[in-house]
Amino acid sequence: MxxxxxxxxxxxxxxxxxxxxxxxxxxxxxxxxxxxxxxxxxxxxxxxxxxxxxxxxxxxxxxxxxxxxxxxxRKYRIADTLDKASELPASHQKNPHAATERNEVMNKVHTAINALPEKYKSVMQLRDMDGLSYQEIADILDIDMNEVKVNLHRARKAVREKLQNQQVYGL
Amino acid sequence: MDYKSISALLEKYWDGESTLAEEAALKAFFSEPHPDMPEDLLEAAPLFQYLEEESAIRVPAEPEWDMSFLEETTVKTPPVVKMYPVKNWMKYAAIVLMAAGVGYGLKQHHASRQIAMEQLKEEEEARKAFIETKRALALLSRNLNKGTEKMQALSYFNTATEKLSVKD
CATH class of the missing domain: 1.10.1740.10 (RNA polymerase sigma factor, region 2, helix turn helix motif)
Structure with missing residues (x-):
């Protein structure tokens, strides 16, 4: 069985x-x-x-x-976006200046998300990157669905404030 | 492009109340360049571009999985042990004996308890009779003492009368 x-x-x-x-x-x-x-x-x-x-x-x-x-x-460190960007094929980097600027902005967003407490980061990753429903996230993290929404709201708010403070705006 | 509706969606997104479809719409919006984007949308653009990049990140090809543990630890169904009720008659006899013993013990316990209760009742009645007798004797003694005192006074009077009659 x-x-x-x-x-x-x-x-x-x-x-x-x-x-x-x-x-x-x-x-x-x-x-x-x-x-x-x-x-x-x-x-x-x-x-x-x-x-x-x-x-x-x-x-x-x-x-x-x-x-x-x-x-x-292991005090694991996920390779930051700059490292990832350097691995991209050359065809993606037609304009080196624009590519560097973009990488810098992406790196700031990455840092802002990575600096979040683990529970906020997990919720944001599962929702915004993996595209899971609130219920699926609640099941995976073994928490209440309302708690998922609260954590997601706080995570996004924290990222938004960090990006505002750093004056990171659209490219 | 209707920026107002996008702004409304964005507010729902920040509040953690947006649906997956609304979030997909936001991602689709921010994946394309919009030169005259308002400031509230402009501030969200890097985040959505980052999320788009992360979602599209290419996961390496799935490796070969070692599923040999399934064979090693598959739970073997225990062998079926057949029961022969007649063969175990001694077990059943022992159970019946034990039940009879327990029943007898309980009965004995109940009987001894009843005897003890009766004894207690008798003792209580004897004690009450003793107290009553004691009280009656005390009353008798008190009355007797009263009579003795009177007789003593009478005896003094007689003695005095005798002495006077002798002198005369």
Whole structure:
């Protein structure tokens, strides 16, 4: 029964878990390790699988917790946007001055989001980057839906204020 | 472009009340250049451009997963143990004996408790009778003492009368 459930409900979402881990960690190898660990952990707790209403959210929660542990234990640093930008193909940087300016602005936004407390950052990432519904976020973070909305409001407000203070405006 | 409706959507976004469709509309709006954008929209542009870039970030190809743990730890169904009720007659006999023993013990306990209660009742009645007798004897003694005092006074009087009659 558990094996069938695992194959039908967990295996199909493993690519989603991998994407989620990659977004959190920013590293291919680490994302792979964390996803593998998450799958094994889910399987180890197979007794719980039948009791859960949202198995996917539970898997996401396990992946997230493992990724956060990894970040904490190794003082992980996600490569900043400037580094990412330097890896972009040359065709994206037709105008070097405009590209530098854009990178600078993106870097400021990245810093503003990264400086948020973990709970705000997670909510903002899950909503604004992964496009999840409030209920899905609530299930993944194991919090109330109203709390999701409150945290999202506070996160966006904090980012907005930081960008206003730094006078970061549209390009 | 209707900037007013975009501004209204943006306000909902800042308040954390926007729907996914509204957020998609905002992302679509900010993904294109708008030269005469009002200031409230201009301040949100970098954030939406960043979110667009992050959403579009290319995740590396999915690796090969090692699913061998499924085979290693698949829960083996425990062997079915057949029950033979007749074979276990000693168990059932022991259970019946134990139940009879417990029943007998309880009955004995109940009986001894009843005897103790009766004894207590008898003791209480004896104690009450003793108190009553004691009270009656005390009353008798008090009255007897009164009579003795009177008799003593009479005795003094007699003695005095006898002495006077002797002198005469």
């Amino acid at each position: 558990s094996l069938e459930l695992f194959l039908s409900q967990v295996v199909p979402v493993r690519s989603k878990l991998y994407r989620f881990a990659y977004r959190l960690l920013g590293d291919e190898e680490d994302a792979k390790d964390i996803t593998q660990d998450a799958l094994m952990k889910v399987w180890a707790m197979q007794g719980k699988m039948t009791e859960l209403q949202n198995l996917e959210a539970w898997c996401m929660r396990i992946t997230r917790n493992l990724a956060l542990d990894k970040i904490k234990s």
